[in-house]
Amino acid sequence: MPSATPLRQPAAATHGRIQNSGFRAHPLLRNPHLQTMLPALLRPRPPLDLRRERLELDDGDFVDLAWAGTEQTGAPTAVLVHGLTGGFESKYLRGLALQLIDLGWRICALQLRGGGESPNRLARCYHHGDSADLRHLWHLLRRREPEGIVATVGWSLGGNVVLKALGEEGDQAPVDFAAAASVPFSLYECAERLRHGVARIYQSHLLGALRRMIRHKASRVDLSAIDLDAVLSAPDFFTFDDGFTAPLNGFADAHDYYARAACGPYLQAIRRPTLIVHAQDDPMMVREIIPRAEALSPFVTLQLSTHGGHVGFVEAGPRGRPRMWLERHFAEYLQRQRVEHEGASRAVA
Known part of the structure; x- marks a missing residue:
């Protein structure tokens, strides 16, 4: 049985399911800010040996890949996509990678265009709607091993990219199943949330990291198409995306970018088994963006x-002791899907 085909068509289903995740927060860490900050600030970085690959793109630019785990031909591959200002060093990505490696998976971490230590060659950088490079990687992996299992996991911005890419590919998606966490389903509301209250701390942290990235990039790449001083002094994401993200990526302005880059409108078009995990107390988002079942594909x-x-x-x-539930949950989900997929393949053969 060829890989990257739906294992099961939900019988008579017209939309997806919403259910309780079963997650129980640490009794001393029920506050959303503690849940968000403790893993990012206090957790040691999981050790992970990576094999680097630079993937050249048709437009003259590149993205970097990092491989880990088995090099055995035919092993299942998990493509991991980081969040905003993340990369190969992201703790959540490394933590899940280690769990999957223990289960015999091969890891392919995608560092989105412009992420990491090396600026990409073109003026543009990755953004929430930048799904083309991920789709390119999916098709490349499928050509390399047509019968192999390919799964994908994304977090935050990376989750938005994964879900948007799945919806764009639809029935032709060259992956078998996917998962995503803490996804900004609607970007305008998230940008607005980050302008107020305690959420401004997260906005300041993210914008600070983006400014450092842009300064580094400006020392090597021509950014004369934008007002660099205005971008580097942007007080919020609306101003930043108006001055940087939108003009360098073909959007009219920040509002156009938010409308066209959000994954929400693509969820109904997904045709691969996909798990999304979301906390209702996510301090960077509002509950109103959480989609209803009718907005979700049956998959x-x-x-x-x-x-x-x-x-x-x-x-x-x-x-x-604090333990990262999400990584264990995703590893268990991907492994269940793998077993089901392999069983279906043997039955057909």
Whole structure:
């Protein structure tokens, strides 16, 4: 049986499912800000040996890949896509990679265009709607191993990119199943949320990282098409995206970018088993953006939890030690899908 075909068509279903994720927050870490900040600031970076590959693109630019785990031909491959200002060093990405490697998976981490230490060659950088490079990678992996299992996981911005790419590919998606967490389904509301209250701390942190990236890029790449001083002094994401993201990526302005880059309108077009995990207390978003079941494809399951923060989901492990529930949950989901897929392939053969 060829890979990258739907394993099951949901019988008579017209939309996706929304269910409780089963996540129980650590009793001392129910606050959404603690859930968000503890894994990012206090968690040691999981050690992971990476094999780097530079993937040249048709437009003269490149993206970097990092491979880990088995090099055995035919092993299942998990493509991991980081969030805004993330990359190969992201702790959540490394944590999931280690769990999957223990289960015999091969890891292919995609560092989105302009992420990481090396600026990309073109003026443009990655953004929430930048799904073309991921789709290119999917098709490349499918050509390399036509019968191999390919799964994809994305977090935050990376989750938006994954879901948008799945919807764009539809029935032709060259992946077998996917997962995403803490996804900004509607970008305008998220940008507005980050302008107010405690959420401004996250906005300041993210914009600071983006400014550093742009300064580094400007020392090597011609950015004369934008007002660099205005971008570097942008007080919020609306101003930043108006001055940087939109003009360098073909959008009229920030509002046009938010409308066209958000994954929400693409969820109904997804045709591969997909799990989305989202916390209702995510401090970077508002509850109103969480889609209803009618907005989801029959192939999509949205799991919600009361607590969890943004890419947090810290539970109590043995002796009450904090443990990263989301990574274990995703690893278990991908492994179940793998077993089901392999069983279906043997039955057909």
